[in-house]
Amino acid sequence: MSKMENHVLTVDGLSIAFGGLKAVDDLSFDIKDKEIYGLIGPNGAGKTTVFNCITQFYKPDKGDLRFKGHGDQIVDLTTKPVHDIIRQGLVRTFQNVELIRELSIIDNVLIGGHIDFEANTLSQALKLPKSRKEEKKYREEAEKILEDLGILDRKDMLVGGQPYGILKKVEFARTLMARPKLIILDEPAAGLNDSETIDLARLIKRIRDQYDCSILLVEHDMRLVMDVCDRICAINFGKLLAIGTPKEIQGNKAVQSAYLGVE
Ligand SMILES: Nc1ncnc2c1ncn2[C@@H]1O[C@H](COP(=O)(O)OP(=O)(O)OP(=O)(O)O)[C@@H](O)[C@H]1O
Numbered sequence: 329m330s331k332m333e334n335h336v337l338t339v340d341g342l343s344i345a346f347g348g349l350k351a352v353d354d355l356s357f358d359i360k361d362k363e364i365y366g367l368i369g370p371n372g373a374g375k376t377t378v379f380n381c382i383t384q385f386y387k388p389d390k391g392d393l394r395f396k397g398h399g400d401q402i403v404d405l406t407t408k409p410v411h412d413i414i415r416q417g418l419v420r421t422f423q424n425v426e427l428i429r430e431l432s433i434i435d436n437v438l439i440g441g442h443i444d445f446e447a448n449t450l451s452q453a454l455k456l457p458k459s460r461k462e463e464k465k466y467r468e469e470a471e472k473i474l475e476d477l478g479i480l481d482r483k484d485m486l487v488g489g490q491p492y493g494i495l496k497k498v499e500f501a502r503t504l505m506a507r508p509k510l511i512i513l514d515e516p517a518a519g520l521n522d523s524e525t526i527d528l529a530r531l532i533k534r535i536r537d538q539y540d541c542s543i544l545l546v547e548h549d550m551r552l553v554m555d556v557c558d559r560i561c562a563i564n565f566g567k568l569l570a571i572g573t574p575k576e577i578q579g580n581k582a583v584q585s586a587y588l589g590v591e
Contacts, residue, residue, distance in 0.1 A: 417509035429488035
């Protein structure tokens with residue numbers, strides 16, 4: 329198996345069809361350590377399907393998906409169970425923020441740290457840590473993360489009723505408790521206005537810088553991707569259109585005609 333050197337994820341020859349439709353067709357790209365990477369494409373291009381293959385929701389027909397986990401361990405994503413992969417540091421967020429409204433902000437964040445306790449269902453996740461010492465350690469870690477994200481002063485408030493921007497931060501904080509090497513964001517700009525999108529862009533960059541992780545944005549909206557990504561992979565009809573910097577992608581003729589509708 330390759331060493332993956334400075335890459336956290338490699339996707340090689342990924343293909344999956346639904347009936348006769350090739351949703352993803354021989355797609356290859358890779359994400360470097362500490363890179364913010366965008367996967368874009370018009371409606372129906374295959375972005376969600378790629379996402380679902382990486383996060384193990386779908387089993388690809390063909391292709392290699394390799395992830396470099398903790399201790400530089402190379403993980404074949406097509407063979408490992410989801411909870412193993414999360415433990416290796418590949419975590420995702422959801423398009424609709426999934427938090428428990430009846431719990432405080434800090435308790436929602438602490439749930440993210442309980443991955444170590446084989447938590448892959450909510451009831452398991454809500455179990456108390458095994459010892460007070462362990463709990464103290466997780467609580468301190470959660471508080472540090474909330475401080476980094478600028479919401480420590482809200483830690484004891486209930487999640488229910490918090491503004492959307494705060495909920496996004498709480499979700500990020502929970503993700504960071506899993507000590508991620510790669511965070512996959514599913515359409516994070518969906519439903520945000522311009523100023524919220526600018527805040528989100530700042531937050532994404534700050535998380536990458538402070539937590540030394542890579543970030544994959546699967547996004548329909550070009551604004552955020554162009555602002556934050558180091559590199560972008562543009563697809564259409566499941567096939568690769570182009571890979572490049574935001575500037576290169578913006579200037580790419582195939583991307584312009586497919587994605588922006590420019591002839
Ligand atoms: N489970 C499925 N069964 C059948 N067809 C599917 C399934 N999932 C996706 N498809 C089809 O595969 C193609 C790619 O869809 P996908 O949802 O991955 O695109 P997308 O780029 O995420 O689009 P959007 O931006 O609209 O979310 C589409 O033609 C879609 O209808």
